[in-house]
Amino acid sequence: MNAFSPLEIRFSGSNWLPRLLYGITPVLGLLALTQLAADPARHVLILIIYTLVGIVVFWKLLLDDRADEVQGLNWDVEHQMMSVLTASAEWVPVDKLYRRLSVPGYFQLLVLQRRDRALPSWVWITPDRLRKTEARRLHVAIRWAAPIAQNPATGN
Incomplete structure (x- = not known):
């Protein structure tokens, strides 16, 4: 037996939980980076680079590997x-x-x-x-x- x-x-x-987690994580990262103590030019550069890398990772993880x-x-x-x-x-x-x-x-x-x-x-x-x-x-x-x-x- x-x-x-x-x-x-x-x-x-649909598999909504990973999409929700992958969507919230970059937003939390951006919020944390806004608290970073740096001069304004560096701060803007860091935020732009983080946003671009986040978009690429988001695209690869959620849209490309369907x-x-x-x-x-x-x-x-x-x-x-x-x-x-x-x-x-x-x-x-x-x-x-x-x-x-x-x-x-x-x-x-x-x-x-x-x-x-x-x-x-x-x-x-x-x-x-x-x-x-x-x-x-x-x-x-x-x-x-x-x-x-x-x-x-x-x-x-």
Whole structure:
């Protein structure tokens, strides 16, 4: 008898939490920079550079990588395997699950290493993207599941 049946979730709606966090962070940075003690010419230059860099980072993180956004999750907890569905409709295996956090009713966070990317992916899941049963099952899996097993071809 399996303790966990495989979990297949398709996220609905938009992923608004990272967009909100990425939007608020530059504003807070600008507010902090206005308190900087510097002569006016340097102060203006610092604010302009910070704003331009913030726009580039915002564009890259939120608008440019839409094809890499995670749209679904397939987690076979019993066999310690996971894959994610990208916006380009491809299932990509997950090699490692770095962090997992679940705050029921607020959000769930998975920091995972996808096989097709060099950097870890942060998957923020808000309650409006899941049905209640899916949210409950995902919370239990995040809380009690064993780590993802390494790929036998690449593991030591």
